[in-house]
Amino acid sequence: MATTEDEIKEQKAVAMTEEEEQLKVDMKEEVVTKEEKQNGKEEEVVKEDKEEEVKMEVEPSTGVKFPVKVSDGKQLDAMGVRKKRVTLLNVTVYGFGIYGDNDKLMELLKSKFDKAPEQPTKELYETVIDSDVGLMVRLVIVFPGLTMNMVRKNFDEVLGGVLKKLNGAPEDFEVAKRLMGEATDGIKLSSGSVIEITRLPGYTLQTKVKDEVISTVESELLCRAYFHLYLGEDPFDKNAKEKFGASLLSLF
Incomplete structure (x- = not known):
């Protein structure tokens, strides 16, 4: 059964939507990773400060x-x-x-x-x-x-x-x-x-x-x-x- 032009457009739209959703997920993960790294650095700084305080x-x-x-x-x-x-x-x-x-x-x-x-x-x-x-x-x-x-x-x-x-x-x-x-x-x-x-x-x-x-x-x-x-x-x-x-x- 041949695929109509409308069906092709619909399939492309679905594919684009999935790509956009995946892109959003990837971006969120990247942001979370950056935040985790930043928090890790802040924790290290706080730890260093505490160590300095209690020397x-x-x-x-x-x-x-x-x-x-x-x-x-x-x-x-x-x-x-x-x-x-x-x-x-x-x-x-x-x-x-x-x-x-x-x-x-x-x-x-x-x-x-x-x-x-x-x-x-x-x-x-x-x-x-x-x-x-x-x-x-x-x-x-x-x-x-x-x-x-x-x-x-x-x-x-x-x-x-x-x-x-x-x-x-x-x-x-x-x-x-x-x-x-x-x-x-x-x-x-x-x-x-x-x-x-x-x-x-x-x-x-x-x-x-x-x-x-x-x-x-x-x-x-x-x-x-x-x-x-x-x-x-x-x-x-x-x-x-x-x-x-x-x-x-x-x-x-």
Whole structure:
């Protein structure tokens, strides 16, 4: 039976429609593939960002982890431990990381020194201690039986000793007692609890306990006294001080 002209036209139309539908399917698949690839790339970027965010360094004697960079841009320049003698034993109280605004530290040092000293010097450390450049010490509690009252008492004692060496006035000793603010044993400290003490512009020390700001004290002498504990002549951890000094030299 012969095929009429109308039937031929109809067959061509059907074939064209099928081709168009197939083309649409192919285009959709191509779009989906591109979207999947793009999403895959975005997931990789997010993964890389997260890995960068959580990049940590470990303080070897305590196993405490410290981020190499904190949210405000300060960088980890040294790590160490604070030990205290208790009944003939040296007890590790906390691990600590010293963070600095390294760009500002570099500007400070280059304005004070023509060239880098061969070794970290007393003058180098004192330049940083006496300055207003941003520094932060992050303390991560290791000793499980620590209380806020014990922390406050310890800081009152050690800061009092440094203030005495710096010829502090009686009112400076009262200011030092405000470093731990109104924090009481109501704030529970367990192994892994974090305390951050930061030097802010205007010679201001801000104390955070478990992400809660408990005090903000403006005192140039108190700022100097506090960082003497870590960078002065009789630091809590000499190795940490030396590492910080090496970090300063690398900024030149």
